């Protein structure tokens with residue numbers, strides 16, 4: 001029963017939470033409906049966490065950093081949930097060992113909720129964890145939700161849509177010099193962190209971070225991201241990163257910025273969902289199906305413009321007479 005599952009999630013039951021997230025990320029219509037019932041029940045209990053997304057290329061050290069950051073958070077009495085989407089496992093469709101192996105310390109902590117999913121179909125490959133998964137974690141009482149997301153393609157925008165704070169993790173030798181750093185990332189990241197500032201790489205990481213800081217201060221005058229070098233492995237700079245996150249969270253909450261951010265995100269989600277359900281319904285409508293083959297041929301053979309054909313289908317769908 002949806003009500004029962006919702007109540008178990010609200011009581012902090014990990015298995016119920018995992019189950020609810022699975023329903024929310026399922027592609028099956030009946031699962032989605034159930035998930036909506038559960039979320040509707042839990043909505044008043046959501047919104048309480050600081051949602052932090054860590055994005056970066058595979059190998060940047062996201063999982064290692066989350067393990068270290070998560071441990072600091074646990075020591076400071078934060079209730080931590082970690083949602084990771086592992087692209088390697090998404091491709092093989094198999095194990096999610098990659099992320100879990102890097103987050104062994106967190107995985108061993110009973111108070112931490114850790115979920116590494118390979119939900120490629122539902123989430124579009126490298127998309128971040130779903131909005132629903134974040135809301136469910138909040139309803140279960142977690143006040144810090146850390147999202148691991150792979151920074152390729154449009155993933156940054158996706159991550160920005162579900163997080164309050166976006167941390168871009170990079171490396172001194174990642175090849176993305178300041179000019180080459182992806183535009184999307186520069187526009188949305190709140191912090192740019194250079195990892196692996198240890199061993200042979202240490203001095204290069206430090207000078208790269210300094211270079212980045214100077215360049216981003218120019219590029220994003222007034223809204224320059226926080227820049228620092230860390231070593232996730234030796235935990236250098238990790239406590240400082242946690243402190244920066246805590247300060248940012250307080251700032252967001254005080255100024256009413258958090259509410260504004262989340263209102264915008266909710267509206268974007270509404271519009272995205274509206275587009276999705278409209279398209280789904282339209283493509284199944286008899287009036288569209290009846291005309292589609294002929295219009296497809298006409299467009300394929302160059303006898304009709306795609307835009308005119310699309311408008312004709314739309315008119316057919318919404319006209320009073322069939």
Ligand SMILES: Nc1nc2c(ncn2[C@@H]2O[C@H](COP(=O)(O)OP(=O)(O)O)[C@@H](O)[C@H]2O)c(=O)[nH]1
Pocket residue numbers: 056057058059060061062063064065098102195196197198199230231232233234
């Ligand atoms: N030297 C060094 N290696 C690191 C550091 N952080 C991660 N690594 C290594 O980099 C590799 C990729 O790390 P992982 O956390 O799985 O990266 P992800 O793909 O971004 O999640 C692993 O072999 C890690 O041990 C670090 O701070 N210093």
Ligand SMILES: [Mg+2]
Pocket residue numbers: 062063064098099102148
């Ligand atoms: Mg990882």
